Amino acid sequence: MSTAHYVGIDYHRWMMQDTKRTVAFRDALKAVIKPGDVVVDIGAGTGILSLFAAEAGASKVYAIEGGPIASIISKVAEANGYGDIIVPIQGDARKVELPEQGDILMSDCMGHFVLSDRMIDVVAQCRHLVKEDGIVIPDTCTLEVAPASLGPLLPQIHDWDEPMFGFDFSVGRPYAEHEAYRIQISPGMLCGEHEVFGTIVIGAPSQVWEKKMNWTFHKPTNVDALVGWFTAHMGGGVTIETAPGIQSHWGQMAFPIPYLQAQPGERLELTLRAVVNDMDYPEYSWWGGFYDTNNELIMEFKRDQAKRFDPDGETWHQ
Ligand SMILES: C[S@@+](CC[C@H](N)C(=O)[O-])C[C@H]1O[C@@H](n2cnc3c(N)ncnc32)[C@H](O)[C@@H]1O
DSSP: OTTOOOOOHHHHHHHHTOHHHHHHHHHHHHHHOOTTOEEEEESOTTSHHHHHHHHTTOSEEEEEEOSGGGGGHHHHHHHTTOTTTEEEEESOGGGOOOSSOEEEEEOOOOBTTBTGGGHHHHHHHTGGGEEEEEEEESOEEEEEEEEEOOGGGOHHHHGGGSOBTTBOOGGGHHHHTTOOEEEOOOGGGBOSOOEEEEEEETTSOOOEEEEEEEEEOSSOEEEEEEEEEEEEEEETTEEEEOOTTOOOSSOEEEEEEEEEEEOTTOEEEEEEEEEOOSSSSOEEEEEEEEEOTTOOEEEEEEEEGGGTTOTTOOOOOO
């Protein structure tokens, strides 16, 4: 999406109607914007956030949109009486120059588990469009992870074990095991405490996120995935939460690991690594092992999206 490839109008309706998301942006903008502020909207879509900014008192809103939906922004602004405040600009935001620096930069730049769509990288490259002491909305996103027991709730893995149209496709499973999947689960599927994987400062240059984590199980537990979600800190005390149990268009992200019936005292050690690259999706890898109560390795795993079409290959990029 970062090169603003075509997304249809219904995508924008769907986004707007994720009410918790849209209201969080509106509340944060109301809390943060001072009368006369100049606001820059990166990836303005239909212009919904630009309208909120104008309504909150902005004197000018530069609404930058790279996709064909950009043509709607001037019409929406006019129809709502903000034609003299909202300035639509069609083009790749990374290449746009503005006549002045803004006070506030806002963008719904959060993809699945924030990093998908690499919009955070686009926003980082647009940081100069607002003053050094300007405000960025959201300002940070906290990524959290926890082990989970998903079982049949992860058909993306398990369906390969079943014949399809009478044919054995079980060779497909190792391919599927190297992918991360968008899911929507309840908190009851989690089987360990959540850990902070990383905190992304929106507007800062993108980096490689990597963290080694450990969970010791205190009762017999089935484990087959790591699940990730995020909290976006919007300013003015407003947050967007996407944890298991909260319905949102983001859902959560599942990273499949081998199934283990862990016994009390056994430990899962897992390192998750995310690299934002030139693709729409970051490249994830995750590896680690299960350890018994004597700290002996029971089972090891290595998963890497770079290997999704070469699951038997020897190359391992670490
Ligand atoms: C998640 S949508 C948000 C739309 C709108 N701001 C909203 O909140 O409903 C992100 C938008 O950013 C646009 N976009 C992505 N990369 C862009 C880029 N490099 N320059 C300009 N727009 C971009 C997409 O076309 C899409 O319309």
